[in-house]
Amino acid sequence: MIIDLRSDTVTKPSPEMWKRIKTMDNSMLGDDVEREDPTVNELEDKAAKLVGKKAALYVTSGTQGNLLSLLSQTNPGDEILVEELSHIYGHEVGSAARIGGLMIGTYSSDKGVPSFDQLQDLIRDKTDIHEPPTTLLCTENTHNFHGGSIIKPEILDQMKKFTKKNELKLHLDGARIFNAAVGLNKPVTEFTKHVDSVMFCLSKGLSCPVGSIVAGSEDFINKARKFRKMLGGGMRQAGVIASFGLSALEPSWIKRLEEDHKNAQLLAEGLGSLNLPIKVYNPDTNIVIIELLEITEISKIINQLEKSTNPVLAFNISRNKIRFVTHYGIEPEDIKISTDTIGNVLQKTFKA
Numbered sequence: 001m002i003i004d005l006r007s008d009t010v011t012k013p014s015p016e017m018w019k020r021i022k023t024m025d026n027s028m029l030g031d032d033v034e035r036e037d038p039t040v041n042e043l044e045d046k047a048a049k050l051v052g053k054k055a056a057l058y059v060t061s062g063t064q065g066n067l068l069s070l071l072s073q074t075n076p077g078d079e080i081l082v083e084e085l086s087h088i089y090g091h092e093v094g095s096a097a098r099i100g101g102l103m104i105g106t107y108s109s110d111k112g113v114p115s116f117d118q119l120q121d122l123i124r125d126k127t128d129i130h131e132p133p134t135t136l137l138c139t140e141n142t143h144n145f146h147g148g149s150i151i152k153p154e155i156l157d158q159m160k161k162f163t164k165k166n167e168l169k170l171h172l173d174g175a176r177i178f179n180a181a182v183g184l185n186k187p188v189t190e191f192t193k194h195v196d197s198v199m200f201c202l203s204k205g206l207s208c209p210v211g212s213i214v215a216g217s218e219d220f221i222n223k224a225r226k227f228r229k230m231l232g233g234g235m236r237q238a239g240v241i242a243s244f245g246l247s248a249l250e251p252s253w254i255k256r257l258e259e260d261h262k263n264a265q266l267l268a269e270g271l272g273s274l275n276l277p278i279k280v281y282n283p284d285t286n287i288v289i290i291e292l293l294e295i296t297e298i299s300k301i302i303n304q305l306e307k308s309t310n311p312v313l314a315f316n317i318s319r320n321k322i323r324f325v326t327h328y329g330i331e332p333e334d335i336k337i338s339t340d341t342i343g344n345v346l347q348k349t350f351k352a
Contacts, residue, residue, distance in 0.1 A: 002306075003334045003341075004313045008176075008260070008286065008327035011207040017247040021240070029237040032058070033229065039239030043246055047213040050249055051177075051198055052189035055221035057214045058242055060233050062175045063092045065199035065212040067099065067231070070136065072223035073169040073197065076101030078135040081122055083109050085145040088138055088173055099231070103132050112143035112151045116162055123166050137163050140173040141191060142180050145317055148264070148287030148325075150180045156194035163196075172198040175212075179205055179285040182257040196220070205257050205286060206248035207328045210241050256328070260286040263326040263335050270339035276346050288324045289317070296349055298322065304345045312341045 004010045030036035040058050048056035059065045066088050070080060080096065082089045084106040088096065096102045105122055107114050124134040139159060141151040156172075163170040172195040174180075181188040192198050197216040202208035214224055228234060247253060264283040271290055272280040279291040292298065298316045305312045317323045324338070 002311045002313060003330070003338050005324040005326065005330070005338065006313045006315045007325050008204040011204070011328045013209055013244055014207055014247065014253065014328070016250075016253070017208070017244045020243050020247050024240070024243060028243075029239045031236050032238040033234040033236060037237060037239045037242070039246070040242045043242045043249075044213070046246065046249055048215050050188065051192040051200070051213075051215050053192065053198070053215035053217070055215065055218045057221050057224050057228065058238065058245070059199075059212050059214055059228060060210065060235070061203075062087075062173070062199055062201045062212045063095070064228070064231065064233055065214040066092060066171075066173055067095045068214055068224040068227045068233075069171045069197045069199055069216075069220075070096050070102065070138075071100050071227045072220055073171065074100065074102055074135050077103070077132050079103040079105050079124055079132045080136040080138060081105045081107055081119065081134060082138040083107055083112060083114070083140060083143070085109075085143070086138065086140045086173065087144055087175065088140070090145075105134070109146075111146040111149035112140060113155050114139075114159070116158065119162060120166075123168075126167075134166070134168065136169045136171060138171045138173060139195075140175075142176045142183075142285050142287070144175070144287065145323075147281045147289040147323075148176065148179065148283055148285035150183050150284045152184065153186065153190040153194065156191055160194040169196045171195065174198045175201040176204055176285065178254050179257055179261070182255065183261060183285045202245045202248050205260060205327060206245075206253065208241075208244040208248050211245055213245070257286070260326045260328070260330070263330055263332060264288050264324075266332060266335045267324060267326065267339060270335065271342060274339075274343045274346065276343070277350060278346065286326045288326075290322050290324075292320045292322075294350055295320075301345060301349055304349070305341060308341045308345060310337045310341050312338045314342075
């Protein structure tokens, strides 16, 4: 059996999701481009209420959702500020620049938390005829490449006050925002109330096969809907796939994320006890990152993990860091097996 810890995008739907699908008929479907699909409409209403926003839009992916959010709150030639390791900056194919015509400035952070002095220095002078206006600030919560780190609501509050002072919009890439909420045992609205727009994924820890949600004001969603159509994201009888999201947003299923966090902690503790030249970053949520403290070819480690007697799949995020992501379908026993496999491979690597 292969233990796949590459990402929580590899999740499969729950029995409850399949049960809902089996009860569907044509009366629950319609043309979503014309806003006539009752299942999509129900999902969008449910999602908007859950995150405390006026309206929501069902989109095909988090990447599409982030792009729609940027396009709907900026003009071509504007500058946006994103964290230097953010998904928007490094893993969305430069769509903000290519499609949105946006300049992208980056800021450094402490696990996603910015220095407001640095941010202030990055804000362009709107009165200077030579400079593009800075109009939007992006944050990511939890932060993928900082190991699923949580940006606390009080930091988001400070970011909102900063953007208001500087006449900026604040967008939250909340692909895993429910992990943050569960991790701190707080309502998700404690995070989302501070931002103008939020995107969250249904297809990661929430285990849907496809889809994300964008939420914000009614005016924002109207613009995002138009851009979705422009980008080819308008779907017809999309209720078939949207129905999975209705089960995913049930409180009990969101709370299930606690299991993933516990498994990540188990993995981190196990790897930390191996007495090898690695640094294990303590996880806030469901992502464990290890840093190799001795120079080695990391791609060989990834390949050896996959070819082991008990194969483990992982993802290298830099020349010396490996990411493991726990998710639905991974059990504590899988964590024990994974720890043994990873330990054996690393021990052989460092001895070579």
